Amino acid sequence: AQKITQTQPGMFVQEKEAVTLDCTYDTSDQSYGLFWYKQPSSGEMIFLIYQGSYDEQNATEGRYSLNFQKARKSANLVISASQLGDSAMYFCAKGGGADGLTFGKGTHLIIQP
Amino acid sequence: NAGVTQTPKFQVLKTGQSMTLQCAQDMNHEYMSWYRQDPGMGLRLIHYSVGAGITDQGEVPNGYNVSRSTTEDFPLRLLSAAPSQTSVYFCASSFWTSSYTGELFFGEGSRLTVL
Numbered sequence: 203a204q205k206i207t208q209t210q211p212g213m214f215v216q217e218k219e220a221v222t223l224d225c226t227y228d229t230s231d232q233s234y235g236l237f238w239y240k241q242p243s244s245g246e247m248i249f250l251i252y253q254g255s256y257d258e259q260n261a262t263e264g265r266y267s268l269n270f271q272k273a274r275k276s277a278n279l280v281i282s283a284s285q286l287g288d289s290a291m292y293f294c295a296k297g298g299g300a301d302g303l304t305f306g307k308g309t310h311l312i313i314q315p
Numbered sequence: 316n317a318g319v320t321q322t323p324k325f326q327v328l329k330t331g332q333s334m335t336l337q338c339a340q341d342m343n344h345e346y347m348s349w350y351r352q353d354p355g356m357g358l359r360l361i362h363y364s365v366g367a368g369i370t371d372q373g374e375v376p377n378g379y380n381v382s383r384s385t386t387e388d389f390p391l392r393l394l395s396a397a398p399s400q401t402s403v404y405f406c407a408s409s410f411w412t413s414s415y416t417g418e419l420f421f422g423e424g425s426r427l428t429v430l
Contacts, residue, residue: 211355233414247405247421293357297416301373302348302409307357 204229206294206306214312215284222269223279223309225294231255234298236277238268241291241308253277255298289313317341321406321422328396328429336391336425338406344420346411347389351375351402352424358405364389365411396429403427 205228215221227236238250253261253268261268269278277296281288289312295303319340328334340347348363350373360373364383378400380392389408393400404425410417 206357235415235417237418239419245403245424247407247419247424249418249420252418295358295419298414301371302346302360302363302407302416303419304360305350305358307355 204296204304206296206304208292208294208306208309210309211307212310212312214314217286217313217315218283221281221284221288221311223281223292223294223311225277225279225306227275227277227294227296229275229296229298231298234296236268236270237295237297237303238266238277238279239293239295239305241293243290247293250292251279284313286313286315319406319408319420319422321404321425324423324425326425326427328393328427330397330429332396333392333394334396334427335393336404336406336427338389338391338422339387340389340406340408340420341387342408342420343386344408344410345386346416347383347406347408348373348419349379349381349389349391350405350407352405353402361391361404393427396427398429401427401429 234255236253240248267280291308294306297303322337349361350358362381364370406422407419
């Protein structure tokens with residue numbers, strides 16, 4: 203089974219600082235996608251950003267960017283200028299082929315004022 | 316836009332009871348799936364479908380049954396509920412090809428408690 207590893211169960215970050223959430227994955231696929239989702243305390247799953255394995259440039263979406271290092275099988279999420287509203291669970295996921303997305307166990311991010 | 320609709324949002328069952336979690340999407344997505352979320356475990360795939368009449372097992376399928384008679388609907392059945400099935404359940408759908416699964420669109424989740 204594919205494995206997605208998020209090594210930081212919890213993180214505390216000061217408001218306005220940048221934060222990097224780690225994600226590594228195990229795969230032998232050549233073509234795949236990497237996703238990050240945010241889950242606030244209200245429980246809904248919010249899609250943040252996507253990176254394709256053949257994309258040459260790192261994906262960016264507003265304050266979110268994905269630091270993709272294919273050889274290291276790493277897809278870290280970077281949030282610039284963190285805000286109190288960024289406090290949430292963050293999940294990394296990998297997709298490819300017929301069996302949908304496999305998720306990591308998540309990182310609980312708390313932004314402190 | 317409705318997106319992915321799950322019902323019910325909350326349910327309490329007794330051990331041995333059966334129930335169906337309903338899921339419907341209006342985006343004409345081929346791919347639909349059910350995940351369960353437990354504390355510290357992330358989201359784990361229960362069952363998925365890549366089109367009407369096609370279903371397959373995910374990582375944790377035991378105790379659950381699914382069917383896909385239409386593109387829009389993908390119900391999840393618990394035939395004999397057990398306390399270990401206490402969890403939050405998410406239905407999700409996406410655009411899909413045999414080599415690519417797109418961004419998952421999630422329902423709001425269903426919190427199930429089995430006593």
